[in-house]
Amino acid sequence: MTKLLQTIVDGLGVGSTYALLALGISLIFGVMHLVNFAHGELITVGAYVSYFFFLHGGSWWWMPVAIIGSAMLASVATELVAFRWVRNASPFTLLLTSFALERLSHALWQILVSPKQRAFPKPSWVFYQFKLGGISFEWMDIVTILVTAATLLLTALVFKRTMFGISVRGAAEDFDAARLMGVRANRVISGAFAFAGLLAGVAACLILMRSPSADPSMGSDWLMKAVIAAVVGGLGSFSGAVIGGLVLGLLETLTRAYLPEVATGWDKFSTAVTFVVIAAFFVARPDGIFKVSHAERV
Amino acid sequence: MPAVQQMLTRTGRSVFATAALVAVVAALASLYTSSGGASRESLIAEMLTNFIFVLGMQVFIGNTGVLSFGHMAFAQIAAYATAVVAIPLAAKVKALPDIPFGLDTVHFGAFGATAFAIAITLVVGAVFGIAVCRASGLAPTMITLAALFVVEQVVKNWSELTRGAGGLSGIPRLQGNGWLWVGAGIALVVAHLFQETRIGRFAIATREDELAAPALGIRLFTARYAAWIVSIGLIALGSSLRAQSLGSVNPKQFTLDQGILLLVMLVVGGMRSISGAVLGTVLITAGTELFRQLGDPQRLDIERFPDLFLGGTMLLVMLLRPGGLLGDRDLAGWLRRRMYRRPTAEPVTASPGTAVLKASEIEVHFGGFIALDGAGLAVRPGEVVGLIGPNGAGKTTLFNVITGLVREQGGRVLLGDDELTHSNPVQVARAGLARTFQNLRVFKNLSTRENVALAALVSARHRPHRTRVDVDTLLDDVGLGEWADRQAGTLDYGNQRRLELARAAALAPDFLLLDEPTSGMSDQESLAMVNSVRTVAARIGAGVLVIDHDLGFITRISDHIVVLNEGRVLAEGTPAEVRANPQVAEAYLGSSA
Structure with a gap:
């Protein structure tokens, strides 16, 4: 029982990071039908910004502001230099454009800094432990879950209550109609990219507090998981992205913890099993958990 | 015999287009290798295997418009299938003492190993293909991505069969690039012929419009599945030949990055056009090599300049010519239009139907x-x-x-x-x-x-x-x-x-x-x-x-x-x-x- 609870807490911790990233991907997909494979690079940007500031005497007290700010700027910049110009292209073109940016980001960090990993200090309290009902937790688990919850709450408020959020949701529903209602396309899309950057920045903070280092391709691994989470949840669906992220996190930690018990010798295939489950899911429900209907006129 | 005649002109067209493209590439290649020696030969080998891979991807991705990241998974299966039957018995037993399925007593020659690899890959591909071709929207892309990770994990962890991350070496090597040229020729002919067949045309229709194609009586699944099978077959051929050309296989040859590199070749030239796929392969292979030489081979980061080149090229092409450099221009397509002769018979009028x-x-x-x-x-x-x-x-x-x-x-x-x-x-x-x-x-x-x-x-x-x-x-x-x-x-x-x-x-x-x-x-x-x-x-x-x-x-x-x-x-x-x-x-x- 203890093991199960601990596994679930671990799973929620990883899963909430996936959820934040998946939410950003889903948001961008909603407004412009782009599956943004460059989204993970925002983490890399945050990591190198942290590395740079720590070289010059940074502190974790204000580092999250720098990370989130730089991720937001970088996100808006990708829209300005690239995505704006292919806005009405096919999803295929959009996706490959984001791939190109991902590639360029890898190359630039290798050339500007180094292909090798660069480490910087972590906050001292991250791995402090405390016990609750016989289960030991790390402070970071609690911080992760609280920060994610707060961010999701903020997201919900923004998209339910503010004019900006409502415009974005309207645009996600039907871009042309939203435009006719006076929603400014450029502003809404820039805003959506800024917000996706904010979510990625928060995720980057959580990731970097645990493993404070920067390397050129660090964003890609997170990105793949986040894309899968977003698609599992149903692209364009906000609650789907969150649930998809949490489900993926739980699935990963649970297979890692329990698969060896079910079948000995299979522990090394736990990642493979996760992906088999995901593939099977897509076969059964190609549109994800929350299908976002884009009813097509014929 | 009009059907045979028609078939001949189709085949003739495909063969002619293939021959023309191979001739151009061979001329460039011989110009390049006329000085510089062995390292230049190995770049040609790399380009030829890229050809087969990219054409394999073109058959599915280019014709059906369904993006797949998973083709490298099947290349990996084919390469390892080649290795486990082609490595001489003594060396195999030493490298893989616990090899399952009684493979410790199986040994095939080059042809046998290639055929075995293609067969195994097709069997696995046929099963995966059912899932890929039934889905629509983004799901097939995600399924292929999952397939890539599954195969990667299995190869890395099933060390009794694959020796894990270290890979396998000692595959008897093919001499020279002759067989790779043959493979590239086969891939070109197959890709051309596929576009001429009925099912190939149907696959193209499904790419163009997922609603209009069924309304014309075209089954999405059948058309895509046919393209998938042909595509996987070519990938397996290319991968088996490459394994035997290099003499070794390891998981690093089949990463997502490798798959994306091939995808860049496909889309830069123009994925809908076979000539475009060929052009893209030549450009990107040559460009990558050029930028690799800018880097310092003593350092770890020799990939940084090629990455810059790849990202930059792809971004420019997507922003300026999203259909690729050639778009829909294709040598075989051009021939098809040039050779088209309007039937000379008087126009007929059908008698009215009888059904209500x-x-x-x-x-x-x-x-x-x-x-x-x-x-x-x-x-x-x-x-x-x-x-x-x-x-x-x-x-x-x-x-x-x-x-x-x-x-x-x-x-x-x-x-x-x-x-x-x-x-x-x-x-x-x-x-x-x-x-x-x-x-x-x-x-x-x-x-x-x-x-x-x-x-x-x-x-x-x-x-x-x-x-x-x-x-x-x-x-x-x-x-x-x-x-x-x-x-x-x-x-x-x-x-x-x-x-x-x-x-x-x-x-x-x-x-x-x-x-x-x-x-x-x-x-x-x-x-x-x-x-x-x-x-x-x-x-x-x-x-x-x-x-x-x-x-x-x-x-x-x-x-x-x-x-x-x-x-x-x-x-x-x-x-x-x-x-x-x-x-x-x-x-x-x-x-x-």
Whole structure:
């Protein structure tokens, strides 16, 4: 029982990071039908910004502001230099454009800094432990879950209550109609990219507090998981992205913890099993958990 | 023997295009290797394997438009399958002491190992392909991505069979690049031939429009699956040859990054065009090598400049020419158009069909909204029936029920003695109902003639009992003769509507179902459309069911008019009777009229 609870807490911790990233991907997909494979690079940007500031005497007290700010700027910049110009292209073109940016980001960090990993200090309290009902937790688990919850709450408020959020949701529903209602396309899309950057920045903070280092391709691994989470949840669906992220996190930690018990010798295939489950899911429900209907006129 | 003759010209075209492309590449290659020695030969080897991989991907991705990241997974399976049967027994037992499946006693020569690898890969690919080709939207891409990770993990962890991350070496090496040239030639011929076959054309149709293709009787799954199998076969061939050319395999050769590199080659040249795939492979392979030499080989980061080159090139191509450098320009396609000879026989006219199209008591609700409440209609052979009614009357829904896009909760649809109730669009089309779409759905990247020819391919197969009218006659009938070689997406609005009419007619249907054929047209164009519809319908001997808002058009074209209102038939009769009916005027103009 203890093991199960601990596994679930671990799973929620990883899963909430996936959820934040998946939410950003889903948001961008909603407004412009782009599956943004460059989204993970925002983490890399945050990591190198942290590395740079720590070289010059940074502190974790204000580092999250720098990370989130730089991720937001970088996100808006990708829209300005690239995505704006292919806005009405096919999803295929959009996706490959984001791939190109991902590639360029890898190359630039290798050339500007180094292909090798660069480490910087972590906050001292991250791995402090405390016990609750016989289960030991790390402070970071609690911080992760609280920060994610707060961010999701903020997201919900923004998209339910503010004019900006409502415009974005309207645009996600039907871009042309939203435009006719006076929603400014450029502003809404820039805003959506800024917000996706904010979510990625928060995720980057959580990731970097645990493993404070920067390397050129660090964003890609997170990105793949986040894309899968977003698609599992149903692209364009906000609650789907969150649930998809949490489900993926739980699935990963649970297979890692329990698969060896079910079948000995299979522990090394736990990642493979996760992906088999995901593939099977897509076969059964190609549109994800929350299908976002884009009813097509014929 | 016209079929054989036709086959020969297709094959001839493919072989000629292949030979021309190989000759150009070989000339460049020999120019490059004439100085510089062995390292230059190995770059040529790399380029040739890239060719086979990229062409393999082109067959699926280029023709069906479904993005796959998973092709490297199958390359990996083929490479390891080659290794475990080709490595000499003594070396194998040493490297893999616990090898399962009794492979410790199996040894094949180069041919045997290649054939074995292709066979194994095809078996695995056939299973995965079912999942990939059944899904739509982004799901297939995600499934292939998952496949890539699964294979990667299995290879890394199943060390009894694969020796894990370290990989396997000691595969007997092929001497020189001769076999790679052969492999590249095979890949080119296969890719060209596939585009010439019926199923290959169908795959292209599914890429162009996922709704219009089934409405022409093309099954999405079958077309995609065929492309998938051919594609995986080529990938396996390329991978097995590469393993035997390098003499070793390891997981690093099959990462997502490698797959993306190949994808860049495909899209930079133009994924829809085989010539484009070849061009992209040459450009990217050469460019990557050039930028690699900028880096310092002593340092870890020799990949940084190639990455810069790849990212930059792909970004520029996507922003400036999203269809790739060549777009739809293709050597074989150009030959096909140049060699096209219009049939000399006199245009035929088909005799009218005999079946009656009958929909009765159709009921459809969407949630609580009742769209159709017992509506029905009948169209007799050769008759033109107009379907009118105010917005929301259920015209398009009734249309979609008949053509299998919307499932009815009650009622029946019959075509002669064929039960079409609850049929899907493919069955409906093959049974003899051809429809056009309110929102234009021509195959934009194909030529006007190719659009119509696709439907003719379906009718040749599934409607052999009907007289088929040749493609050019139909184009002339709708007035598109002079635009036959234009790309359909560049035709103006009215011409695209006429093209949809000709394409539907090429299906040799018993009935044409036209959904607002004059929407967005001027009065003059509408008048011309009346003639086009009548001429085409008479030519193919079909009846017509037509929806339109334009009362002038409907009364001019119809023999019989059915008026729908609120999901029910309000009135029907000849145009004159319907016009005189006070209820119709009321429904149309409001009660005050």
